Amino acid sequence: MKNRLKVLRAERDWTQADLAEELDVSRQTINAIEKGKFDPSLPLAFKAARLFNMPIESIFDDEYETSNH
Numbered sequence: 001m002k003n004r005l006k007v008l009r010a011e012r013d014w015t016q017a018d019l020a021e022e023l024d025v026s027r028q029t030i031n032a033i034e035k036g037k038f039d040p041s042l043p044l045a046f047k048a049a050r051l052f053n054m055p056i057e058s059i060f061d062d063e064y065e066t067s068n069h
Contacts, residue, residue, distance in 0.1 A: 002061040006034045008052050023047055 009019045009030075016030040023030070023044060032038035040048065040060070049056045 001039045002036065002063055003033060004059050004061075005030070005048065008054075008059065009034075022051055 005019070009016070014022075015027075016034070017027045020027045020030045024047075025044065029038065033040050045056050045060055048059055052059060
C-alpha cells in the first residue's frame with residue numbers, strides 16, 4: 001500500500017519519532033509503513049487521517065485499485 005505519511009510528516013517538520021508519539025506506535029512502525037513494508041491497521045489509518053485532518057484515501061492508496069480498472 002502506498003502512502004503519503006513521509007510527505008505529510010515532512011511538511012510539519014516532524015521526525016518519525018514525533019509521528020509515532022502522536023499515533024501511539026513505535027518509530028519502527030512508522031518507518032515500516034512509510035517504506036511500504038507494513039500496512040497500518042484500520043484503527044491506525046483512521047487515527048492518522050484524524051491527525052492530519054484528511055480522508056484516509058488521501059493518505060493511503062490501495063495500489064491494487066488502480067490496476068483492476
